[in-house]
Amino acid sequence: MLSGRRLDLLDPTPVDVEIEDIAHGLAFVARWNGQTHGDWPYSVAEHSLLVEEAFGRISPDQPAKWRLAALLHDAPEYVLGDMISPVKGALGREYVEMDARIAEAVHRRFGLPAKIPLSVKRLIKQADHVSAWLEAIEIAGFAEKEARGIFKNPKPEHCAGLKICLRPPMEARKAYLNRFNDLIRLV
DSSP, rough: OTTSSOOOOSSSGGOOOOHHHHHHHHSBBBBGGOOOSSSOOOOOHHHHHHHHHHHHHHHHTTTHHHHHHHHHTTTTTHHOOOOOOOHHHHHHHHHHHHHHHHHHHHHHTTOOOOOOOHHHHHHHHHHHHHHHHHHHTTOOOOHHHHHHHHHHOOOOHHHHTTTOOOOOHHHHHHHHHHHHHHHHHHH
């Protein structure tokens, strides 16, 4: 990692996790394998910011620690990259377990429980679906009719006013770090 930490992917520990590495890595990982409209790839950092914002709309009374969990929901992708769900499924149990071990190390590093409660995970997944829907129809080339047959249709009030943001990686990294710092102060 650029911080000098060396994360063992098979046995990650919280001491080897730095938010600067996460923010940097996620800002350079393209969602949709880069197959999006715009002058910049849509990064996992941008996606994570949108998911955290959608999470706050879906469940506005959640404490800051669960909003932080929403922001960090794809943190393992800073070292594993972003893969579409069918590929993750094809890779099998080993990939899922590696992802989970890294997520647990990230959570513990930032004062969250190693395993996020199922009720919170469901809300984060719902916010993730909002983001996927918006990404599909706004930047990934899906017509709304086509998207309805592939993606979960979010409630309009969960999408209203949310914006897809495409910006250079260094700006995405800065925005991610700023939001992390806002939330970690409240945890």
